[in-house]
Amino acid sequence: QQQVKQSPQSLIVQKGGISIINCAYENTAFDYFPWYQQFPGKGPALLIAIRPDVSEKKEGRFTISFNKSAKQFSLHIMDSQPGDSATYFCASQTGANNLFFGTGTRLTVIP
Amino acid sequence: DTAVSQTPKYLVTQMGNDKSIKCEQNLGHDTMYWYKQDSKKFLKIMFSYNNKELIINETVPNRFSPKSPDKAHLNLHINSLELGDSAVYFCASSQRWTGLDEQYFGPGTRLTVT
Numbered sequence: 557q558q559q560v561k562q563s564p565q566s567l568i569v570q571k572g573g574i575s576i577i578n579c580a581y582e583n584t585a586f587d588y589f590p591w592y593q594q595f596p597g598k599g600p601a602l603l604i605a606i607r608p609d610v611s612e613k614k615e616g617r618f619t620i621s622f623n624k625s626a627k628q629f630s631l632h633i634m635d636s637q638p639g640d641s642a643t644y645f646c647a648s649q650t651g652a653n654n655l656f657f658g659t660g661t662r663l664t665v666i667p
Numbered sequence: 668d669t670a671v672s673q674t675p676k677y678l679v680t681q682m683g684n685d686k687s688i689k690c691e692q693n694l695g696h697d698t699m700y701w702y703k704q705d706s707k708k709f710l711k712i713m714f715s716y717n718n719k720e721l722i723i724n725e726t727v728p729n730r731f732s733p734k735s736p737d738k739a740h741l742n743l744h745i746n747s748l749e750l751g752d753s754a755v756y757f758c759a760s761s762q763r764w765t766g767l768d769e770q771y772f773g774p775g776t777r778l779t780v781t
Contacts, residue, residue, distance in 0.1 A: 588767040599671070599757050599772030600710070607767075643708060651765055654723060657710040 560648050562658030575633040577661045579646035586648035591631050594643045636665045671773035673758050679779045688743045688776045690758030699741035700759040717764040753780045
């Protein structure tokens with residue numbers, strides 16, 4: 557059973573464009589929503605995370621938008637750069653630090 | 668200094684063999700995890716240990732046996748390897764078991780079973 561649904565599976569964006577990745581969850585016990593970035597041959601690394609008591613969090617070019625009533629959240633990458641090309645995973649987490657990952661989005665930023 | 672390290676990075680073996688993957692973290696964290704990433708890149712938790720005690724065992728075949736000799740180490744032993752075990756295995760750690768702490772991942776071990 558997939559706890560977190562993620563789309564699209566792959567995304568190609570021109571340099572300078574906006575990349576948008578969407579996720580949806582079912583379990584209302586989730587109370588932490590991190591995004592992880594994974595480069596080829598490396599382990600995932602935390603990029604940005606949000607708690608459900610806020611609707612948006614911004615860190616540099618990366619923004620999470622969170623819609624608690626719809627049980628959806630998304631990652632926006634502004635001014636996308638070739639160095640952002642990686643696989644992005646949304647995740648949902650309970651207080652017990654149990655991470656449930658989405659299926660991943662392979663982002664390619666074309667120069 | 669590498670925060671979470673795994674050995675080996677690559678492991679190629681035949682069906683039926685037994686193999687181990689080692690993980691060490693130098694972050695002073697209490698909690699360690701094993702994840703499996705399949706060929707479609709899907710990441711799923713397998714085990715979680717807190718202070719050397721098993722916390723999570725996510726319906727993993729009992730051919731997989733984690734062992735935590737101390738807080739800084741969590742090894743994964745796999746018996747009677749099967750083709751379906753081919754995947755990338757990631758070790759991770761976090762400060763605490765509860766508290767929504769960031770999980771730090773190792774570089775992964777690519778296991779290929781032939």
